[in-house]
Amino acid sequence: MSEEISTSNLIELISGRRTIHNYKEGLCPREKLIEAIDLARWAPNHHLTEPWHFYLLGDESVNAVIELNSEIVRASKGDEAATAKERRWRKMPGWFVMTCCRSDDPIRNQEDYAACCCAVQNLMLTLWNEDVGVKWSTGDVIRDKRFYDLLWIDQELETVVGLFWYGYAEEVPKMTRKPCLQITTELP
Numbered sequence: 001m002s003e004e005i006s007t008s009n010l011i012e013l014i015s016g017r018r019t020i021h022n023y024k025e026g027l028c029p030r031e032k033l034i035e036a037i038d039l040a041r042w043a044p045n046h047h048l049t050e051p052w053h054f055y056l057l058g059d060e061s062v063n064a065v066i067e068l069n070s071e072i073v074r075a076s077k078g079d080e081a082a083t084a085k086e087r088r089w090r091k092m093p094g095w096f097v098m099t100c101c102r103s104d105d106p107i108r109n110q111e112d113y114a115a116c117c118c119a120v121q122n123l124m125l126t127l128w129n130e131d132v133g134v135k136w137s138t139g140d141v142i143r144d145k146r147f148y149d150l151l152w153i154d155q156e157l158e159t160v161v162g163l164f165w166y167g168y169a170e171e172v173p174k175m176t177r178k179p180c181l182q183i184t185t186e187l188p
């Protein structure tokens with residue numbers, strides 16, 4: 001490494017990153033997202049499949065996704081829940097979708113999904129370092145065929161890894177993790 005990142009900065013970046021649920025008004029510049037995607041693609045990926053693709057949603061696509069989601073929520077939970085969800089989603093500032101290449105080989109599918117998750121973490125940490133928060137969402141809408149259709153994603157070729165929101169945090173939630181010893185087993 002040419003320039004050293006201090007351990008304390010790295011600890012702060014990794015442990016301080018939080019999923020952001022509530023955002024301030026105002027968009028994070030698209031260039032920051034592009035920079036984060038640029039770094040995301042350096043994630044480890046077996047056989048160098050580079051399985052990820054990013055769809056950056058404009059107003060028209062955002063609107064269509066919100067309407068589809070409301071329809072899905074209305075069908076399962078009723079009008080009130082759908083209206084509340086729509087109001088909430090309309091407050092989300094930046095939107096993008098990440099997909100992973102599909103393969104007939106289940107092992108490759110698993111490894112490609114794993115690589116995509118590594119890329120997401122790269123992306124989230126890059127943005128967090130610029131005070132931009134992200135939320136990774138995997139609600140029902142991302143598995144709906146209509147979601148693929150309205151974003152022009154071919155379901156035969158790609159799987160949606162997540163719908164992501166990004167922007168400046170209104171509040172940063174508190175979060176804990178289990179102690180390291182509890183998740184570690186030393187073997188002889």
Ligand SMILES: Cc1cc2nc3c(=O)[nH]c(=O)nc-3n(C[C@H](O)[C@H](O)[C@H](O)COP(=O)(O)O)c2cc1C
Pocket residue numbers: 017018019020136137138139175
């Ligand atoms: C694969 C994946 C899917 C997720 N989907 C959702 C989701 O649908 N809704 C949500 O509120 N959070 C979702 N999250 C965010 C997690 O809830 C969040 O990472 C967890 O609560 C820990 O919080 P932190 O990211 O601030 O450490 C998802 C995270 C991952 C890794």
